[in-house]
Amino acid sequence: MSLLTLNQMKTDIGQYAVLHDVSLEVPEGGVFVLLGRNGAGKTTTLRSIMRLWKPAPGSVRFDGQDITGLHTADIARLGIAYVPENMGIFGNLTVEENLILATAKGHFDAARLKRITTLFPALERFWTKQAWSLSGGQKQMLSVARAIVEPRRLILIDEPTKGLAPAIVAAMAEAFTEISREATLLLVEQNFHFARSIGRDMAVIDDGRVVHSGSMAEFAADKPLQDRLLGLS
Structure with a gap:
């Protein structure tokens, strides 16, 4: 079923005109990856889903409900979280304060907090540190943690590995695989090695249009198609 x-x-x-008749189905569960060259329209797709950019005619349905005309806050209340490329954290607040802001009632659920610190142990070590003092990888962990501090059905994540060291990318892959057991992840990603390591389904956007979609395993096995659509060679 499509979520x-x-x-x-x-x-x-x-x-x-950035997006042209983008049609896409994201199944429930697992990791769905949006691939494409720079400027293809991947980030605009995520922002349009969240109504940060307002799409023109066309529709967005979430779990069978038409959410095209809803405000961003109402979309978030349905169980959709968004992690932007710039991470969206508050540098002058501590790790704890950043996470508290993302909770619905201003306090943590103990089980979810334990899950976050298990996935991202560094956040517990820097719990009282201001977010600006964290490394790039730790800031990305914090931004993802904010998205899962409350239960979510769908998490949109834009370029999560950009600028990160290989060891941090590997840790992020493990965390995303674990998170995808309880929520559907829709990633925009340029790192194809990372994308194919965790993605179950995928689509390629080029010039504001979906030009290919299918299983990640099949796409990863077709090197001529990768070269034609992504220029990976």
Whole structure:
């Protein structure tokens, strides 16, 4: 069953048409990866789902409900979280304060907090440190932790491995695999090695259109197709 369905979604930013009839089905469970060259429209797709950019005619359905006209806050209340490329954390607040802001009632559920610190042990070590003092990898961990501090059905994550050291990327892959057991992940990712290591399903966006979709295993086995769509060679 599809958890998220995009049907002919179009998005204009100023005078520029960025997305052209994007249609996509994201199954429930596991990791779905959006691939594509720089400027292809991947980030705009995530932002349009969250209504941070307002798409033109077309529809977005989540768990069977049309959410096209909802405000961003209402979309989030349905159980959708968004981790932007710039991470969206508050540098002058501590790790603890950043996470408290992401809770619904201003306090932690003990079981979920334990899950977060198990997935990202560094956050517990730097619990009282201001977020600006964390490394790039630790900031990314914090941004993902904010998205899972409450139960979610769908988590949109934009370029989670950008600029991270290989060891941190490997740790992030393990964490995402674990998180995907309870929530569907929709990732925008440039690191194809990382994407194929955790992705179950995928799609390629080029020039604002979905030009290919299918299983990650099949795409990873087709090197000529990778070269044609992504220029990986």
